[in-house]
Amino acid sequence: MKMSEGIEWAIHCCTLLAALPEGTALPVGRLSEFHDVPKDYLAKHLQSLSRAGIVQTTRGPGGGYRLGRPAERITLLDVVEAIDGKDPCFQCTEIRRRGPSAVGAAAYKKPCGIARAMWSAEAAWRRELQKVTIAALVAQAAEEVDPKQIEKSISWLERTTGG
Amino acid sequence: MKMSEGIEWAIHCCTLLAALPEGTALPVGRLSEFHDVPKDYLAKHLQSLSRAGIVQTTRGPGGGYRLGRPAERITLLDVVEAIDGKDPCFQCTEIRRRGPSAVGAAAYKKPCGIARAMWSAEAAWRRELQKVTIAALVAQAAEEVDPKQIEKSISWLERTTGG
DNA sequence: ATATATTTGGATGATATATATCCGTAATCA
DNA sequence: TGATTACGGATATATATCATCCAAATATAT
Helix, strand or coil, X not given: CCCCHHHHHHHHHHXXXXXXXXXCCECHHHHHHHHCCCHHHHXXXXXXXXXXXXXXXXXXXXXXXXXXXXXXXXXXXXXHHHHHCCCCCCCCCCHHHCCCCCCCHHHCCCCCHHHHHHHHHHXXXXXXXXXXXXXXXXXXXXXXXXXXXXXXXXXXXXXXXXX | CCCXXXXXXXXXXXXXXXXXXXXXXXXXXXXXXXXXXXXXXXXXXXXHHHHCXXXXXXXXXXXXXXXXXXXXXCEHHHHHHHHHCCCCCCCCCCXXXXXXXXXXXXXXXXXXXXXXXXXXXXXXXHHHHHHCEHHHHHHHHHHHCCHHHHHHHHHHHHHHHHC
């Protein structure tokens, strides 16, 4: 069970967009340059974020992507679900209804106990993701990340928003 | 992010094996018949369980699969990791080290904060899976499942162990 | 108006992973 | 010896992920 690499990209993009000066936006070309990932494929993921309202877009010169709401109100769960969908990872195929022990459909009122246990664990995962906001990640990075890297990022950003 | 269907099969197999009389075993053909899944492919997953020690096997006539230890000491996490491996779902590709903000390798002592948050959520998922034992699932099923289905399962099992 | 920059969505291709089957070998039992 | 079974390797097929390209829509500036 591997998670799409696009999720990693999307989260990184959100943290970068959170550092963007008010009133400015970053086009996909610059986002892909910053993260060194394929531009067209990144664009697909950003479109998913856009549809989910996590980012807002404006077309045309000077346009691009910016956060759709304050970073305090964007959680990792929001991003994960925007990219990966909301379907549970564990898919119950109702094998209990097959084979020689199967009985009439009326006997299967509750979901399969195995599925319930798996889904319950997934719920715990989602709850944890929901606790972490983009703002928290940015704050954490401000503490931990090498000042040199932060400086480089800021000057790179200024090259965009200034020009 | 979809979970392998083999995990569902494996858990169902474990709960069935937990109901097996002491000293008996079920060959893969009967397990696949009971669950109505492809025999050869199920065999692959059972071999994974075997390598993990979750089930024990004996070859030859009368042989087959049985639990490798009491059902109280087999958790959903054990089964999931046996089938799916122990790799984290979220794979950090260190994109922070790429692009124009990258700095020297020495600056990246801690794992990326984004990865840590994702892994922390996964840990919560694993903890929940670890709380659920095969024995608990069997006990729950005994409460919930239609008595008719239980009866059918038992008589089907007797056809194997008796003959 | 025209040219430029940008997102959007559809179509398509490439690569990787999951699913499924087959076969030869080893082990076990009667 | 013969039957039964697990095991592991090889292979085939299906599905999902990854990636690219293009036409259309939209916005800005000149």
